[in-house]
Amino acid sequence: MxxxxxxxxxxxxxxxxxxxxxxxxxxxxxxxxxxxxxxxxQSKESERPLPSLGPVAVDPKGCVTIAIxxxxxxxxxxxTDLTAEAVNVAIAAPPSEGEANAELCRYLSKVLELxxxxxxxxxxxxxxxxxxxxxxxxxxxxxxxxxxxxxxxx
Numbered sequence: 001m002x003x004x005x006x007x008x009x010x011x012x013x014x015x016x017x018x019x020x021x022x023x024x025x026x027x028x029x030x031x032x033x034x035x036x037x038x039x040x041x042q043s044k045e046s047e048r049p050l051p052s053l054g055p056v057a058v059d060p061k062g063c064v065t066i067a068i069x070x071x072x073x074x075x076x077x078x079x080t081d082l083t084a085e086a087v088n089v090a091i092a093a094p095p096s097e098g099e100a101n102a103e104l105c106r107y108l109s110k111v112l113e114l115x116x117x118x119x120x121x122x123x124x125x126x127x128x129x130x131x132x133x134x135x136x137x138x139x140x141x142x143x144x145x146x147x148x149x150x151x152x153x154x
Contacts, residue, residue, distance in 0.1 A: 044142055055087045056140040056147070059098060064134040065122060066108075071101035072128075077107040079150040086129070087147055108132060112143060112152050 031051050046070040055067040074090035081088040093103035111117040114136050124130030134143065 012153045021100050028080070054084045054144070055082065056118060056144045058140055059133070064138060064140050066143065066147075068104065068130040068132055070104055070128050070130055072122075077103065079111065082148055082151050084145075087151075094109075098118055098125070099131075104130070105132065112138075113137070 051092045057065050057067075058063050069086040069088045070091055071080070071088065072093060072095035075094050076090070077092050078090045079087060080090050089104060089107070091100045091103050091107065093099040105121060106116055107118045108114075109116045113136070114118065114134065116132060118136035120133050120135060122131045122133040
């Protein structure tokens with residue numbers, strides 16, 4: 001009979017004597033014969049980093065992400081600048097109770113000509129530095145082109 005007691009496996013013989021079995025520190029359990037690495041990539045080619053187009057990138061799952069520097073409390077919504085690190089966006093909503101985040105997603109969906117549900121805030125809910133994820137099937141080049149066009153029109 002096998003019982004687990006305080007992190008140790010204890011074997012109980014028929015006479016009530018307990019025998020403790022523990023692996024030495026740093027030792028691993030032996031692998032089963034014929035065991036494979038299920039779900040783990042076999043080649044190193046698929047692990048190369050995906051190309052980045054400044055603030056617009058593709059995450060490992062294939063979604064397009066945009067690095068945003070938000071400026072809440074502005075008079076009107078606008079893409080003010082495109083830098084190598086982030087897209088500067090002025091938001092006409094106060095930075096309280098998530099109003100600016102919701103307005104940012106609404107504004108970007110309008111600029112990028114996507115549904116509101118396809119533009120979601122991924123990171124930075126309480127920060128000016130945010131990451132927005134695009135769930136629609138589009139390319140980073142298309143996104144960058146639309147953002148540059150909007151920045152020029154200010």
